[in-house]
Amino acid sequence: MMKRLLLLSFLALSIAGCARTKIAYYAPVPPPPAIEEMRGLPPEPADVWIDGYWGYEGGRHVWHAGRWEKAPRPKARYIKPSWNRKGSQYAFREGHWK
Numbered sequence: 001m002m003k004r005l006l007l008l009s010f011l012a013l014s015i016a017g018c019a020r021t022k023i024a025y026y027a028p029v030p031p032p033p034a035i036e037e038m039r040g041l042p043p044e045p046a047d048v049w050i051d052g053y054w055g056y057e058g059g060r061h062v063w064h065a066g067r068w069e070k071a072p073r074p075k076a077r078y079i080k081p082s083w084n085r086k087g088s089q090y091a092f093r094e095g096h097w098k
Contacts, residue, residue: 023091023092025091026090027089027090028088028089030083031056037051037065039066044070046071047068048068049066049067049068050066050080051080052064052066053081053095055081055092071097072097078097079095079096080095081093
């Protein structure tokens, strides 16, 4: 019974991890142009810059500032968030590590 519970928990977490690449939400209007940000120096030499992006919260677009982040594993690359038109709305896909 315990092995089955552990297996089901692992599968649920694996599926949740895959969901990051799916559409997170929709907005009725496209986002504004991206804001150019100053990066500065990374806190650690191996840190990766994650560009800022426009999200959609409370009925309006909200800027999420860029940041330095450590890659979760060697050779991982970051896939940035994106907006794509879907009919009369705009679909947002969250950024994720691949």
